[in-house]
Amino acid sequence: TxxxxxxxxxxxxxxxxxxxxxxxxxxxxxxxxxxxxxxxxGPVLLVTVVTGGEVKKLKRLTFQFGDARKDSxxxxxxxxxxxxxxxxxxxxxxxxxxxxxxxxxxxxx
Amino acid sequence: xxAVSQTPKYLVTQMGNxxxxxxxxxxxxxxxxxxKQDSKKFLKIMFSYNNKELxxxxxxPNRFSPKSPDKAHLNLHINSLELGDSAVYFCASSQGTxxxxxxxxxxxxxLSVL
Numbered sequence: 001t002x003x004x005x006x007x008x009x010x011x012x013x014x015x016x017x018x019x020x021x022x023x024x025x026x027x028x029x030x031x032x033x034x035x036x037x038x039x040x041x042g043p044v045l046l047v048t049v050v051t052g053g054e055v056k057k058l059k060r061l062t063f064q065f066g067d068a069r070k071d072s073x074x075x076x077x078x079x080x081x082x083x084x085x086x087x088x089x090x091x092x093x094x095x096x097x098x099x100x101x102x103x104x105x106x107x108x109x
Numbered sequence: 110x111x112a113v114s115q116t117p118k119y120l121v122t123q124m125g126n127x128x129x130x131x132x133x134x135x136x137x138x139x140x141x142x143x144x145k146q147d148s149k150k151f152l153k154i155m156f157s158y159n160n161k162e163l164x165x166x167x168x169x170p171n172r173f174s175p176k177s178p179d180k181a182h183l184n185l186h187i188n189s190l191e192l193g194d195s196a197v198y199f200c201a202s203s204q205g206t207x208x209x210x211x212x213x214x215x216x217x218x219x220l221s222v223l
Contacts, residue, residue, distance in 0.1 A: 031209030042113070042199050042214025043152070050209055086150055092208025096165060099152040 002027040006100035021103045023089035024071045031092035032072045036085045079107045112136050115200050115215040130185045130218045132200030141183035142201040190222045
């Protein structure tokens with residue numbers, strides 16, 4: 001069974017701090033996606049990475065796919081209260097998406 | 110216009126009842142999904158349909174029966190509801206079945222079985 005482990009599970013920080021969320025697996029994935037989910041809403045895609053070692057930037061968010069395509073990280077620079085939410089990584093395999101259990105981020109003003 | 114819409118948003122019902130959740134997408138996608146998110150926020154695929162045909166069925170009890178009357182709709186019927194069915198159910202859609210394709214999610218249906 002393919003599993004994605006996310007860490008940390010919870011993260012509470014002050015506005016302006018930097019943070020990194022990790023997504024790890026023992027399995028290789030054809031692609032890795034990061035979603036953000038706000039309360040009462042469905043997940044919204046932030047980025048898809050498909051190549052080992054790939055780095056993508058989305059404003060203050062930097063996403064990296066591991067060289068072996070088994071892990072990924074999300075780094076947020078100078079976090080803002082608007083970044084608060086549940087961050088989910090999802091690995092693509094055989095037409096299916098396997099989700100991690102999420103990291104609940106709270107950014108306090 | 111909402112891209113993926115689910116109804117109802119909230120559903121409270123008694124154990125043993127039968128209920129349905131409807132999903133519609135106006136994105137012109139050919140693939141639709143149902144996910145279950147438990148109280149710990151773990152999101153797990155239940156079913157996937159491509160062009161009205163079932164392509165993924167992840168060991169879901171046969172009390173759950175999806176139905177796709179056309180490519181834009183994927184409804185979920187649940188028979189004999191149990192306490193453990195309480196969760197948030199999300200519908201999603203994508204163009205194509207590749208796992209790297211963008212999936213668009215509805216806002217969810219919060220099911221509470223009493």
